[in-house]
Amino acid sequence: MRYKSRLKQVLSVCLLITIVLMLYYHNRSIEPPKVKPNHKFDLIRNRNNFKNPIFAQWTVPTKAQRFINLPLKDKCDLYFKSAKHAEFDINFWNSFKPDPHVYKRKKWIRDRTRSEKKKYKKTSDWKEEYDRQIALEFSEVAREYSDLEKKMYDELGHMKVFGKCYASEVNPSDNCEKVQQKLYPWLTNNLPLVTTADGEVKSSEFQGCVTQSLVANEGQGIVIPTQSKQVENVCRLLNSLIALENKLPIEIAYLSLSDGEKTKIVTAARNSSSFAQQISFVDLKSTLELDKFPFLKSKKGGVFLSTLSLIFSTFGEVVLLTENAIPLNNLEKLFHNPRYKASGRFFFRSRPYLDREKFTPGFHEVTSLVKHHLQPNSDEVKFFNLTSPDSSLATSRFYKHSFRNIIDTSAIVMNKSKSLSGLLITINLQFYNVLKLRLTHNSMSDLIWIGQEVSGQEVIFNNNYPVMAGIYTPDQNLPRDAKHSYEICSSSMAQLSETDDISLLYITSDQLQNSLQYTNSMKSVFEQKYVTKYTEMVDNLFDPKDPNKTEMTRVNYNEVTKLSRNPLLIEHIIKPPTLTSIVYVHNFEEPNEAWVEQSKLVSERMKHSGKKFYCAYDTVGNPMEEGVRGLTVNVDDESFEKYNRITKAWMGGSHSWHIA
Structure with a gap:
């Protein structure tokens, strides 16, 4: 009996040792994320430490004034002699795919933690030190992204100086071609x-x-x-x-x-x-x-x-x-235009449609990078006389109100010598994929004015926002909430002269393109908006001698008939109020925004092709209370004939529908 008891004790001890060893090797087989120790790092705040190393040498008190007083040619030669490694790494930037969540610390850490925890069978196996290590790992990744932002900052700094030296005035130099090849390797x-x-x-x-x-x-x-x-x-x-x-x-x-x-x-x-x-x-x-x-x-x-x-x-x-x-x-x-002559550029604004899409990770952080760190800094202003003009009024919808797109590139006016540097920079900006966290495919065109701003040039937009030009919607077809507002609907938008606030400078051809490509769809849209009904008292058809008249409903196709001859007929202009947010309408008596997309009117075929149809209003909300009012313009006969002649010429005089 004693022998059996002793044997049981030995077996129990062996079993216990076996279990302990299994647990030990199981835990060793699941390695926690390996991270180099690091301090907590703030990617956004670290931008304040960015500085051009060349200017860091030039700003030494004993040297600064001497550099400032140098002739431009000597200053340029000296700068690019010091910037031997200045180049735009186009291959790297074109292939780089940024992780937008690096700009959202909590989101990045949460996703990383969730991914790591999947490797553990039990929640109890997760240790607090793993959380600290993941936080340190984020700091390391954030530091790498900060280094990339600094790389972009340095490259654009060299481009700005190149623009001042060789792309704004004739300044012969042996350095120009060599530096140009490095900063604009695609040329x-x-x-x-x-x-x-x-x-x-x-x-x-x-x-x-x-x-x-x-x-x-x-x-x-x-x-x-x-x-x-x-x-x-x-x-x-x-x-x-x-x-x-x-x-x-x-x-x-x-x-x-x-x-x-x-x-x-x-x-x-x-x-x-x-x-x-x-x-x-x-x-x-x-x-x-x-x-x-x-x-x-x-x-x-x-x-x-x-x-x-x-x-x-x-x-x-x-x-x-x-x-x-x-x-x-x-x-x-x-x-x-006086403002064009002074600045050398003149842009037009895009339709100020209030977008309800959610902001993607990195949207605001990249906006801040462009606004506060890529434009000319104090050293560039001091040593190369670059300007840092205040374009906040022109660009506030982009920076302050977070509109995704503010430029209409249908027409642009430019003076080459005053804008060339910014245009060259615009080409390079397209390869910085990190900027695509802010600029979608549809808003990449904003890089044209951003390039000018980065180069130190003032951004000038037409004082007038886009207008809607066409014919008024008949009262009986107005939306139920539009009691006092005029409405014009179209796929096109127009630009109004800032000189007289009456003349149209140009109109987009979207409405005509849609009418040619989607004839039946646009005919249906026009019939829904412009066909009206009225009642008329007529004689009794069965008894002409009957003195009592009969009420009959008639259909009025007059407006649709006019649009069948010219879908871009311009009789009136609405200059909608400019909004940055939806107006709260207490009694739902008027529209709550100035531009409203009419997705229910257009066919699925048009939607699939990305074609849109908008209605614009001159009054949003109740002007006597919370609302705002825009302007309306009745086009005079001479202008009407002119606009009609030009838009019909665009169609080649071949367009007409059969009205049922």
Whole structure:
């Protein structure tokens, strides 16, 4: 018996030792996240420590004044001699995929913790020290992102100085081409191939740095960035320019157009004996290092093509028109605008539609980076006389009110010598993928004005916000909450002159494009908005001698008939009130916002293609209480005929519907 008792004790001890060893090796097999020890790191606050190391040397009290007093050429040579490693790392930035949650510490740590805990079978296996280690891991990642922000800060700092030295005035230097190649590696240092409508090649000889040649451009004209899929609308735009009796020369800037597509454009430009348009073609391929950076081939249009077109247009002053624009007044007048003449640029605002989408992680943090750390700093102002103008009024909707997009690129006016540096920077900004946390695909066009701001130039927008031009919705078809408001509905929007607040400068062609491409859908939209009913007393059809008349309902197609001839008929203009948020309407008597998308009116086919239809109002809320009122304009007969002639010319006079 004693022997058996002893054996049981030995077996129990062995079993206990076995269990302890199993638990020990089980815990060792699950390794906690390994992290280097680090202090808590604040990614946003660390931006305040960013400083250009070259200026750190120049600001030494005994040297500062000497550097300030140097001639610009000497200062530029000295700066880039010190900045031997200054370059734009285009391959890195193009491939870098930012993690937006790095800008949201709690979210990043929560996701990381959840991922790690999945490796443990029991919650009790998780230790507090793992939480501390994950927090330290976040600090390490945040520090890496801060280093990348500093890299961007340094690169853009060199670009700003380059712009002052070599892209704002003719300043011959042996350094220019070498520095240009490092900061703008996508540039070949070649000018584009420019040919006339008859195929004659225009001379493009120059020596030295291509940016110096571009700064020296002279003359005024129009540039139209063009892709193959846009040729038809570009031809229609030329029809409208003929109707406008435009006298400015036109350049068609492109990366890929066939001979047949060019022939179509030439034919459209010459479709008039009195006002044939003078056009040239600007082939931009020779300006890009396409073999060295194959990913450039994917950037065929959008802000990339528009910016390249502004850079390499041969004009010193240029109006850029996209295929979506229909000019309604003399474009030469834009060059005489006092604010344009003072600044060298003039932009137009996008439709101020109140977006209800949630902000994505990093949205506000990247906004702060652009506003507070990428624009000219005190050292750049002091040593290179860069300006840091206050454009807060022009850009407050972007920075303060968090609108995703504030520019309409249908038309842009620029002076090359005053804007070239910012345009070059705009191209580079497109490769900083971290900026895409703030700028969606639809708002990348804002980089055009952001590039100007980063380069130290004042951002000038038309004082007037977009307006809605068309015909009033009949009273009986107004929404139930619009009792005192006028309503105009359209896929297009227009821009109003800030000179007289009455003349339309241009209107977008969206309504006409939709009417041509989605004829039945747009006909249905117009019938829903403009067909009205009325009652009429008529004689008894069965007994003409009956003195009692019969009430009969009639249908009025008059407005739809007018729109069948010209879907962009302009009789009235509504200048909606400018809002930054929805107006709280107490009694639901008026609309609570100025621009309202009409998604229920358009067909599924149009929605699938991203086509939209808006209604705009002159009154939002009750103006006597919480509301605001805009303005309305009745278009005079002369302007009506002019606008009608130009918009019908865009269609080529071929559009008409059958009204049932």
